[in-house]
Amino acid sequence: MSKAAEIDIVSVSKVYGTTTAVEAISLKIPAGTYCCLLGPSGCGKTSTLRMIAGHESISSGDVRLGNTVVTDLPPARRGTAMMFQSYALFPHLDLIDNVAFSLKMKGVGKDERRAKALDMLKLMQMEAYAPRRPAQLSGGQQQRVALARALITDPEALLLDEPLSALDPFLKIRMRAELKKLQTSLGITFVHVTHSQEEAMALADLIVVMNEGRIEQAAHPRTVFERPATAFVARFMGDHNVVSGRVTGSHDGMVVFDVPGGASLAASGQGREAGEPIDIAIRTDHVRIGEPPAKGLGFTGIVANIEYRGSTVKLSVNGTGIEDFTVIVDDADFFAKPVAVGDAVPIAWDAEDAIVLGRLDS
Structure with a gap:
């Protein structure tokens, strides 16, 4: 895997017409951190994630990944990978081709990309399901495939948009433990959007509580719990x-x-x-x-x-x-x-x- 990168968000704002979704936020996420952006609906956490990914343009300010200012770079050149809430798997492709898709777009040869995709499915304990289509999988299995597809590009940071929201309560708790284990073993920076306090407390080294487009507190979970800032x-x-x-x-x-x-x-x-x-x-x-x-x-x-x-x-x-x-x-x-x-x-x-x-x- 590639090394983890520090993410530095410097006075970043996002304005849609007359609405300010994110207001001049600054945040340093140390390399190798599991960071949760936490807050109610409409607080700006998903806009912030999408601006780090490059799926949303930045109205003002800069995002730096490691030593590179990525503010104007397209998503594929940032060193980040994003896992979407809907998983966005291709229904007509088997799991290997789903996972290998981004390598295909980069022109990697068929044998090489399929071998790497199978390695990623092994990492997710999904190699036995490789010939299947997404519709033949449970929600938790689909999530593992979406994770494998995001990680195949060796990102320096993995961005997760409410990845557990579609799962039932028992599976949520199991997948929470797996996400934490995965992040620890890969050692890369995870940025995870959630509105669940319990999820953020269980996963994060750094909780960033957002409200109305601003950061109210960014600290270790215990500090947020014991010494709320506002x-x-x-x-x-x-x-x-x-x-x-x-x-x-x-x-x-x-x-x-x-x-x-x-x-x-x-x-x-x-x-x-x-x-x-x-x-x-x-x-x-x-x-x-x-x-x-x-x-x-x-x-x-x-x-x-x-x-x-x-x-x-x-x-x-x-x-x-x-x-x-x-x-x-x-x-x-x-x-x-x-x-x-x-x-x-x-x-x-x-x-x-x-x-x-x-x-x-x-």
Whole structure:
């Protein structure tokens, strides 16, 4: 295989008429990284992937692959390969000819390209199916063939557009493990578009969370999970409660703020001016129920909903000025001291679990 390449995206924008799909994003993806572009529909992640591939023109900015600026190069000359969401296999060709197609376009001789295609099918454990047509394969098998076809050109980076979205939940998890194993063994850069937080967490060394054409955070999965950069990331990843208010002051390394129509709370952080808007995040699984909170580190609320989830129980609690506050508690702890919908319960957390979030300049 060819070596992996670093991908450097420099102030790249994509404008369709009056709509800005991607707004001046800059991102370095180190060579050999498994990078997931993550975000809701319409956030610009697929446009970004297609601009790296050369299937979408860049309105402004540059893309560099290794030492080469590829902004104006056609897809075939970039050193990237793309695997499409639909797999786009040719129904009338057997698997060997499907996989060998790009080599045929490059003028590689029939015996050589078919031998290389068979090697790629072996890598995907699909050589036994070589004489078949795509319609005779399952979804997971078709995906393996699409991967073999993308990898036959020895790309420095493989670009994957929602590659697991068409698979059933069990196959998704199996193929996730295979993709990770494949990337590790090939050592090339993978850039994978998904709207699934779970998929991104399971696969990526680098998660890039996008929203409305901009990058909200680019970091290791654990950092994104433990220290979300913005309120959007905290809400999208789904593991933090976000509480907003206005700063009233600070003391002992804590910033104090009022929730509209509600309590006064505190969070770890400083350098905030009185009257400034503030968002804080509190991990859902670091919240305790039934324990009176220290000053500014909790509130009393009414239990609105309880969901049993096996090893954990999820509670939704409403406080004054705070709606749908989520608490995830261990099932043994919950059933040792159960509460019911409609109960008033104190909610508490530790100072280090309340983090002040940044805001993107609008």
